[in-house]
Amino acid sequence: MAQYTRISGSVGLITLKNPPVNALSAVVRQGIVDSVERALGEPEVKCLVICGQSGKFCGGADIREFGKKMTGPPLIPVFHAIEAAAKPVVAAIEGIALGGGLELALGCHYRIAHSKAKLGLPEVTLGLLPAAAGSQRLPRLIGVPAALDLITTGRHVTAAEALQLGIVDQVTDHNTVDAAVKFALSVAGQSLDARRISTFPCPRLSNLDAVFEAAMQKVRQAARGAIAPVACVQAVRAAATLPYAQGLEREKELMATLFTSGQARALQYSFFAQRAVGRWSMPSGARWDTSKPKPIRKAAVIGLGTMGRGITVGLAQAGLSVVAVETQEKQLMEAKQAVSGMLERGAKKRGVSPPLGNISYSSNIKTVGDVDLVIEAVFEDMALKKEVFQQLSAVCRPGTFLCTNTSGLDIDDLASQTPNPELVVGMHFFAPAHVMKLLEVVYGPRSSPQAVATAMQLGKVIGKVSVAVGNCQGFVGNRMLSPYLSQANFLLEEGATPEFVDQVLEEFGFAMGAFRMSDLSGLDVGWRVRKAAGLVVPGKPARMRQGCRYSPLGDLLCEQGRFGQKTGSGWYQYDKPGSRVAKPDPWLHSFLEEYRARHGLVARRIDHQEVLERCLYSLINEGFRILEEGIAAGPEDIDVIYVLGYSWPRHRGGPMFYADMVGLTRVLERLEFYHQAHPDVPSLQPCNLLRKLVASGTPPIHRWREVIKKVHSQL
Numbered sequence: 001m002a003q004y005t006r007i008s009g010s011v012g013l014i015t016l017k018n019p020p021v022n023a024l025s026a027v028v029r030q031g032i033v034d035s036v037e038r039a040l041g042e043p044e045v046k047c048l049v050i051c052g053q054s055g056k057f058c059g060g061a062d063i064r065e066f067g068k069k070m071t072g073p074p075l076i077p078v079f080h081a082i083e084a085a086a087k088p089v090v091a092a093i094e095g096i097a098l099g100g101g102l103e104l105a106l107g108c109h110y111r112i113a114h115s116k117a118k119l120g121l122p123e124v125t126l127g128l129l130p131a132a133a134g135s136q137r138l139p140r141l142i143g144v145p146a147a148l149d150l151i152t153t154g155r156h157v158t159a160a161e162a163l164q165l166g167i168v169d170q171v172t173d174h175n176t177v178d179a180a181v182k183f184a185l186s187v188a189g190q191s192l193d194a195r196r197i198s199t200f201p202c203p204r205l206s207n208l209d210a211v212f213e214a215a216m217q218k219v220r221q222a223a224r225g226a227i228a229p230v231a232c233v234q235a236v237r238a239a240a241t242l243p244y245a246q247g248l249e250r251e252k253e254l255m256a257t258l259f260t261s262g263q264a265r266a267l268q269y270s271f272f273a274q275r276a277v278g279r280w281s282m283p284s285g286a287r288w289d290t291s292k293p294k295p296i297r298k299a300a301v302i303g304l305g306t307m308g309r310g311i312t313v314g315l316a317q318a319g320l321s322v323v324a325v326e327t328q329e330k331q332l333m334e335a336k337q338a339v340s341g342m343l344e345r346g347a348k349k350r351g352v353s354p355p356l357g358n359i360s361y362s363s364n365i366k367t368v369g370d371v372d373l374v375i376e377a378v379f380e381d382m383a384l385k386k387e388v389f390q391q392l393s394a395v396c397r398p399g400t401f402l403c404t405n406t407s408g409l410d411i412d413d414l415a416s417q418t419p420n421p422e423l424v425v426g427m428h429f430f431a432p433a434h435v436m437k438l439l440e441v442v443y444g445p446r447s448s449p450q451a452v453a454t455a456m457q458l459g460k461v462i463g464k465v466s467v468a469v470g471n472c473q474g475f476v477g478n479r480m481l482s483p484y485l486s487q488a489n490f491l492l493e494e495g496a497t498p499e500f501v502d503q504v505l506e507e508f509g510f511a512m513g514a515f516r517m518s519d520l521s522g523l524d525v526g527w528r529v530r531k532a533a534g535l536v537v538p539g540k541p542a543r544m545r546q547g548c549r550y551s552p553l554g555d556l557l558c559e560q561g562r563f564g565q566k567t568g569s570g571w572y573q574y575d576k577p578g579s580r581v582a583k584p585d586p587w588l589h590s591f592l593e594e595y596r597a598r599h600g601l602v603a604r605r606i607d608h609q610e611v612l613e614r615c616l617y618s619l620i621n622e623g624f625r626i627l628e629e630g631i632a633a634g635p636e637d638i639d640v641i642y643v644l645g646y647s648w649p650r651h652r653g654g655p656m657f658y659a660d661m662v663g664l665t666r667v668l669e670r671l672e673f674y675h676q677a678h679p680d681v682p683s684l685q686p687c688n689l690l691r692k693l694v695a696s697g698t699p700p701i702h703r704w705r706e707v708i709k710k711v712h713s714q715l
């Protein structure tokens with residue numbers, strides 16, 4: 001609702017009340033209409049202030065209303081009524097003014113913001129554009145280039161930047177409502193002609209075409225197929241070239257195409273999924289709301305390679321004390337230098353001082369005796385990790401949580417090395433660990449709910465989106481990647497090139513195709529895992545392992561020292577080791593031809609559809625197996641992992657959402673087709689849960705959990 005009160009005798013105060021973010025639901029919109037009407041009708045009221053309850057101005061339109069039949073007054077006329085008011089209306093912006101929230105403020109005559117407030121038009125991140133006149137008012141207020149930046153990126157700006165851009169009129173460190181009331185009284189009675197943004201001409205640009213061409217090129221490059229950023233540029237162009245009323249029409253037209261699009265559905269699903277994963281549960285029945293985390297003030301990181309350094313930075317930046325341990329003095333010194341550099345660069349960007357003092361470095365594991373939690377990040381070698389866990393058990397005080405950053409080793413096996421396996425969980429970060437938002441929190445059969453809650457909470461503290469998953473080889477993300485990569489390799493055997501496979505996957509929206517990604521991560525990583533799994537055994541029939549099809553192509557490249565970017569060659573060639581520009585490699589093409597000839601394989605023409613379906617549906621099929629086994633609690637968990645950790649295009653929601661969009665019947669049919677053609681590839685065999693979902697009438701994704709529950713209860 002919106003509550004109307006009179007303060008200081010002559011100020012009408014409208015307070016938006018719709019926790020948690022005062023979104024503009026139908027009731028709130030109606031409340032604003034009624035309150036404005038009332039205030040304008042009261043002769044004693046000289047001016048109005050609009051604020052939000054609980055220190056939050058407004059988080060925008062109520063996204064939960066989007067899928068439903070719209071009721072209540074539409075936003076544009078509400079904001080026009082405010083702008084047309086004969087008494088000054090001041091927005092008192094505390095906390096947030098986002099999307100429709102900022103558009104409401106732009107309908108007001110003045111804007112006062114608290115210094116800690118964040119403002120922005122993030123509609124693009126939900127597959128939309130600011131369609132309550134935001135795309136038309138903002139360029140008129142701050143000019144086309146700045147408006148294009150804010151609207152196409154959806155980034156939030158601080159109050160200080162908003163002041164500099166001209167979005168707000170004043171910033172205060174004190175009570176914002178008090179400041180707004182004082183301000184409103186000071187301008188009461190003054191002419192409002194120059195305060196109605198919709199009447200402003202859009203600031204002229206001499207190079208208008210060039211600006212919009214450049215903006216369009218920029219968004220198309222970054223969008224990876226997303227349509228909203230393109231529509232945002234078109235809407236701002238309308239503001240720059242058309243009278244306000246016509247610009248509004250264009251905004252409405254563009255919004256109509258976005259509003260019902262699959263991309264908007266996917267992005268809004270993704271928004272809620274990222275919040276839903278925080279409400280985790282385990283098959284044992286333990287849950288987020290019944291498991292209390294322990295506060296972590298001091299942590300240790302063991303192993304300061306690529307991952308350990310990033311994890312140390314993340315912990316220190318969040319204000320924790322960190323003991324950073326590396327056994328070799330030389331590596332320790334190098335790590336210290338690298339970590340300090342990362343902290344200094346990060347602090348410079350944020351305009352704060354680097355928290356260098358939060359970290360103490362040591363080459364002696366005994367120095368971790370007084371920490372609350374340890375994150376082990378030594379080489380991916382089970383014997384080594386077991387040794388480290390035994391040492392930790394001996395030196396850590398009782399109750400210390402022991403976490404491992406392993407990419408896929410058995411958490412329970414590691415836990416068995418300690419007298420308190422309930423304190424052991426996986427904390428699987430993604431590289432670069434201080435940047436990537438995803439954290440897989442992996443619980444073993446003996447991990448306590450408190451250990452899981454503590455790791456999930458620590459993830460939150462350091463700014464990660466944490467997803468709780470069960471223990472299995474590769475956990476969720478890497479396990480699903482395995483059949484995807486296998487299919488990509490099989491396609492090469494059958495006649496495709498790495499360039500073609502990557503092109504199809506990149507057109508789908510991945511930042512990098514399977515082969516460019518493997519070259520970046522290092523081919524040796526998978527090689528080591530396959531060796532440890534006994535798959536790389538000289539003398540074995542080359543293309544079969546344990547009765548299943550196996551492609552040794554990656555192993556053969558590694559035997560040649562082709563580890564990817566770091567060695568200057570892999571699936572592609574590079575100018576020099578470390579270079580990032582992948583070029584097609586004639587050597588690799590002849591190697592593939594020789595390989596096919598050696599194995600009696602005849603190259604055939606492979607089309608886009610086959611590449612996409614085999615790579616994506618095999619990955620999705622593994623996702624269904626993961627759900628069936630209870631390794632992930634719901635499809636949202638898998639989708640968040642893929643969007644945040646594996647560059648799955650956000651506007652496609654994630655693999656499980658994509659399967660829902662394609663249609664489960666279609667996915668099942670195509671898997672059956674490919675499995676018939678490749679009976680020696682078990683990952684193409686449709687999993688039981690997928691069949692059950694189809695048999696139960698292909699329910700929409702938000703109802704899959706009901707079927708999953710039934711499957712689990714039958715086990």
Ligand SMILES: CCCCCCCCCCCCC[C@H](O)CC(=O)SCCNC(=O)CCNC(=O)[C@H](O)C(C)(C)COP(=O)(O)OP(=O)(O)OC[C@H]1O[C@@H](n2cnc3c(N)ncnc32)[C@H](O)[C@@H]1OP(=O)(O)O
Nearest residue numbers: 023059060061062063064099100122130131132256259275
């Ligand atoms: C035929 C076709 C016709 C087409 C014509 C249709 C015309 C329709 C006209 C529409 C007009 C458009 C108006 C406007 O331009 C559109 C918008 O405003 S879209 C919304 C823009 N706002 C945002 O994107 C903000 C989203 N929220 C956030 O970024 C964050 O939540 C936050 C506000 C920064 C707060 O962050 P935190 O403190 O970390 O809290 P959480 O994120 O965990 O959120 C808490 C809780 O609140 C829920 N929530 C947040 N924002 C909204 C919202 N805008 N609507 C509904 N719910 C919201 C969030 O989901 C959390 O709840 P939980 O999911 O955990 O239950």
Ligand SMILES: NC(=O)c1ccc[n+]([C@@H]2O[C@H](COP(=O)([O-])OP(=O)(O)OC[C@H]3O[C@@H](n4cnc5c(N)ncnc54)[C@H](O)[C@@H]3O)[C@@H](O)[C@H]2O)c1
Nearest residue numbers: 303304305306307326327377378379380405406407429431
């Ligand atoms: N690199 C990635 O992209 C990535 C992503 C997620 C998880 N992981 C996992 O993180 C872990 C570390 O990977 P990485 O890429 O950082 O490896 P890395 O080779 O870069 O670093 C490992 C570090 O551990 C140190 N070390 C070895 N034994 C030690 C001991 N006993 N005590 C203290 N330090 C010791 C080594 O000197 C080295 O500096 C592995 O388990 C890996 O699977 C890696």
